[in-house]
Amino acid sequence: MDALVVRLSQLDTEAAGALRVVAFYDTLMRRRVDLPALARASAGLAECVAGVRLHGTGRAVRFAPNGREALGPLPPARSTVRPVLLDEEEAGTVWLERDAAPRALDDLLLERFAIAVSAALERHGPAQTTMADPALVELVIGPGDEAARARALRLLGFAPGLPVLVAAVRTSLPLDRVGARVCPERQVKTASVGGVGVVLAAAIDPERFPEGARAGIGAADGPTDSWRQAHTALRFTTPLRPVVRHRDLGALALLAEVPPDAARAAPDVAAVGRVAAAPADLETLEAYCAEGSVRRTAERLHMHHSSVARRIDRIGGELGMDLTSPAGATRAGVALALWRLLDG
Secondary structure (H helix, E strand, O other): OHHHHHHHHOOOHHHHHHHHHHHHHHHHHHOOOOHHHHHHHHHHHHOOEEEEEEOOOOOEEEEOOOOOEOOOOOOOOOOEEEEEEEOOEEEEEEEEEOOOOOOOOHHHHHHHHHHHHHHHHHHHOHHHOOEOOHHHHHHHHOOOOHHHHHHHHHHHOOOOOOOOEEEEEEOOOOHHHHHHHHOOOOOEEEEEEOOEEEEEEOOOOHHHOOOOOEEEEOOOOOHHHHHHHHHHHHHOOOOOOOEEEHHHHHHHHHHHHOOHHHHHHOHHHHHHHHHOOOHHHHHHHHHHHHHOOHHHHHHHHOOOHHHHHHHHHHHHHHHOOOOOOHHHHHHHHHHHHHHHHHHO
């Protein structure tokens, strides 16, 4: 390799530099260095600050060319950024922070940097990434024996004895991005099981689910019961209430156990189905059942309260109940929830 570099350097200095970059990272990978060492070495080679961030942890590791950790906030604009791919999923990013324009070999340097980070992640196992083997996740949330569940949790990187929260998610976004967003600072794993996204995490922030996602969050200590609760809570989600925690459902969770045929046969549920044929009426009914007053419903829908009042009266007539009375509002809310459970 060295002899080839010398010969090429006489012909093309850029080609020689490229070979040196490749050899540099090949050496680092053979030495099995960790992520901080890779960032430190990359900074020295690039002669500028270099960084790496994993989506699973959200923490950036940055080093300056002098070998010291780069302090201060991450600059909003980085000169060159590359994704780190692991099993065809983006597990993180690497970048350079130059004040001037990128140099000729920056793209190659970052490509090899990203490959080296991916190799390090594979060596250290799945605990460093967000995406997980669905078979392991199924062992965690399924009804298997506790020994197999404990082993699967260890393989996924969760410390023994600590609680693990479970969320059931439906989203068009990559699950690893969702997991990294709702649990940015602690351990999180995601996988698709039976067509539903599963998020296993040490902590889940309900406010951080991305727009358009639907999520149910379990409350039980054990992953099996927590998954069952999360799946139930997911069925209660609506466009106006896209994230539901099972603990917030209370006795309403019992509605999920009503046989579907019995729910369909209920006249109130059938009436809600007829109202739902008009999307604006369904949205108004859902908002009114959630808010409990005409004025708050009008504020939520950005409408005049008199217009909402007239619409509520008309919808109540179609349902055959007085929505302005406590009994009528409760009756409509239960019927709406049962209809949603059938639809979901």
